[in-house]
Amino acid sequence: MSSEEVVSVKLAELISVIESEKIPSAMVSVTKNITLDTIGCALAAAKSSYAESLLSANHQGGSGNIPIWGFQDGTDMYSAALINGTSAHGEDFDSSFEGCPVHSGVVITPAILSLGHMINATGEDAIRALTIGHEVMCRLGQLTGTTVHRRGFHPTSVLGTLASTMACSALLRLEPKEMVNALGIAASMCSGIIEYLSDGSSTKRLHAGWAAQSGIRASLLAQAGFTGPEKSIDGDHGVFFAFSSGANQNYEILTEDFGHKWVSINTAIKAYPSGTMTHPFIDCCLQASKEINLNEVDEIICDVGEGTVHRLWEPLKLKQNPPNEYAAKFSTPFCMALALHHNKLNLNSFSELYLSDREILNTANKIKYKINPDDPYPKEYIAKIHVRLSSGQIKEYNKHCLKGGRHEPLSKPEIIAKFQDNLSFSSLNLSNANKLIDQIYSLEEIRDIKQLNLSLS
Incomplete structure (x- = not known):
């Protein structure tokens, strides 16, 4: 025009x-x-x-x-x-x-x-x-x-x-x-x-x-x-x-x-009842849950797009310990922890019971982020996580698209x-x-x- x-x-x-x-x-x-x-x-x-x-x-x-x-x-x-x-x-x-x-x-x-x-x-x-x-x-x-x-x-x-x-x-x-x-x-x-x-x-x-x-x-x-x-x-x-x-x-x-x-x-x-940008990270965790022992996880670092941080990652301590079920839907660490422990994520996942689950909260508090300047958000929704085990081994998991989106409808x-x-x-x-x-x-x-x-x- x-x-x-x-x-x-x-x-x-x-x-x-x-x-x-x-x-x-x-x-x-x-x-x-x-x-x-x-x-x-x-x-x-x-x-x-x-x-x-x-x-x-x-x-x-x-x-x-x-x-x-x-x-x-x-x-x-x-x-x-x-x-x-x-x-x-x-x-x-x-x-x-x-x-x-x-x-x-x-x-x-x-x-x-x-x-x-x-x-x-x-x-x-x-x-x-x-x-x-x-x-x-x-x-x-x-x-x-x-x-x-x-x-x-x-x-x-x-x-x-x-x-x-x-x-x-x-x-x-x-x-x-x-x-x-x-x-x-x-x-x-x-x-x-x-x-x-x-x-x-x-x-x-x-x-x-x-x-x-x-x-x-x-x-x-x-x-x-x-x-x-x-x-x-x-x-x-x-x-x-x-x-x-x-x-x-x-x-x-x-x-x-x-x-x-x-x-x-x-x-x-x-595919999941949570903030859209949490989904690729959920998929990484669903993949990881089949391969790792959560008791051996020391830390999980996530590569993220800068534009998602203020809504899904910060304040980090609040996101790791959400105050209620609705807040949990917009916490990438908590959604990831749910997926790792339950091997699924659905409407029943966001209940008061799980908000106070010590094992889930312990895992959520091990999850942190670093900004990836090359992340294509908001044009594409992707995820990469680095799982550091107590043995010192680091396992990586990637999701290159949004499940339910144009690449994986x-x-x-x-x-x-x-x-x-x-x-x-x-x-x-x-x-x-x-x-x-x-x-x-x-x-x-x-x-x-x-x-x-x-x-x-």
Whole structure:
């Protein structure tokens, strides 16, 4: 795009001409996988304390018939998007993106299914809007890289608010000028600090739901005639000035070949319920657990990307001794120790019981890091660990890619199996679950998205 073009205007024009038939079948398949995975992650959280808190707060004023996934309750579309998005992101088991760890599924899916329910959207309409939303969010992630995190904000919340807005605008078939206004409105809704890292509090979970409902609000306000600044992205006081590294960016990353090249096809379906960048290290430990005696381990040194340190490694003593189950998900040392002792990592791994397990904590406290200046993060997620044994021998283990990512994707049967495993934490019956799987993988045939939503309660 030329230097004279306004980013939001160019993006709105590109989105407005995308039709369902222009979206490649491979990308449609990815969208369906993300949709199933997102819903499964929300159902896995249905009996959690934070889901109960969301419902309790909603009972103070929310009412309507939009389903809350996994519950009999219905509510208004804003609250449904908030609750469903928060629940789906709650266990950090949801899809992520290689290029920047943004979680588009838990933002875009609840927004589109809630808004789609209200406007009687078809499954084909939903696929188009979902895919556009994923693409916008992943490209925004590529554009910002690690800068949003470095400023102390959560990219899923900040960038998700913008992406959700464009997805909802696409579903509503807004005119380009209305989309520009919607994006301008959404820019004032961007938020989400990452101070949860200090104590494992629940606000990270909320960020996805907040971004989802914000997208609905911004797009409907624009449709009703409310205005927002045209240069909300690239202006002197725009989103990139406030949340990233300044207004001067290579915005072609966001717009170049949009609608022709789909970077979101590289969305990863997570294999483990923990911070994405812990996964290659978990895989190294699963390999090592078959070959070493933990009683003989003196120290484990991990080569890491500098951009991961402030979220997953420091303060090191806190990460080695996480204060609660949620904080443990964002501790590479603790996740590694769990994998070494249990030879697996799943939703049951993060329990209060293991937080006080002396053997696991002893191993976690032996795990340290050193920065590898050649680590490709955030473009690639890799790991290398050096295990020093009491004999003096050093064993090395490598993982060259993210399991579930573009180099080692989960198969459709594996994604369905993950969904079914997540169901064991909910009260959704098996017949509804099988119906839901069939509906999602034939989404373009659904006449009214309500049919899908009603299978979720």
